[in-house]
């Protein structure tokens with residue numbers, strides 16, 4: 683049984699990295715006229731109320747979106763992400779945090795499509811109601827890893843897969859690696875974005891080595907940690923592994939991550955990293 687609820691973590695510093703990168707990837711896909719497909723393996727509820735009891739339990743958004751919300755100096759590279767957060771809210775007060783499905787939906791053009799997978803019985807109801815009657819969006823109550831095999835490659839032949847697991851099962855990284863390696867073999871030209879938490883550095887590095895040694899070219903790593911590696915147990919940060927990322931996204935991330943670090947780790951701790959694992 684699944685127990686993870688993203689509502690406890692919505693809008694935290696890890697969401698900011700994930701959703702900022704997601705926005706940049708989709709913006710890059712929009713540069714060509716041809717339609718694309720966005721596929722998400724672990725979609726969550728789609729939208730989160732920052733005033734409900736899940737979000738208020740640890741108030742994680744205070745280490746993330748709250749720090750960005752009132753800043754007058756949002757960099758250009760973050761404008762579309764922040765516009766998605768603003769459009770989920772009515773006025774100047776931050777109450778709703780859009781999950782990746784809503785952020786992505788805002789960046790689809792009329793010919794683009796989106797497929798969302800979610801397994802949790804509560805989250806799927808919320809997700810379905812958010813996109814009811816939306817003909818560009820298909821919502822599946824199914825295992826996102828298995829869906830990769832069934833739904834790829836998309837008819838559009840261009841697009842993006844976001845894989846954002848909850849990391850609540852013991853062999854998650856193995857399942858993630860095996861499924862993504864297979865998916866990439868089925869669709870060698872697709873863009874794949876894989877989010878992962880950074881808690882224990884050796885565990886993280888082992889995941890990187892697996893991708894690095896799998897013979898998959900063009901893997902870019904972007905990491906943002908708000909705490910130093912030496913801090914034990916706590917979630918220090920997160921990373922995105924990007925397979926076949928669009929041209930120049932490495933330069934954009936090298937510009938964006940230092941700014942995000944300064945805002946999200948204003949205590950002067952933490953680090954950022956953008957590097958090619960394979961070329």
Ligand SMILES: C[S@@+](CC[C@H](N)C(=O)[O-])C[C@H]1O[C@@H](n2cnc3c(N)ncnc32)[C@H](O)[C@@H]1O
Pocket residue numbers: 684686687688700723724725726727728780781782783799800801802805824825826827846847848
């Ligand atoms: C980190 S949350 C997703 C958050 C969302 N991507 C966002 O950024 O707004 C992970 C979600 O995956 C769901 N989940 C866990 N295992 C799954 C599986 N095998 N297939 C599909 N969904 C799964 C969980 O119920 C949870 O809602």
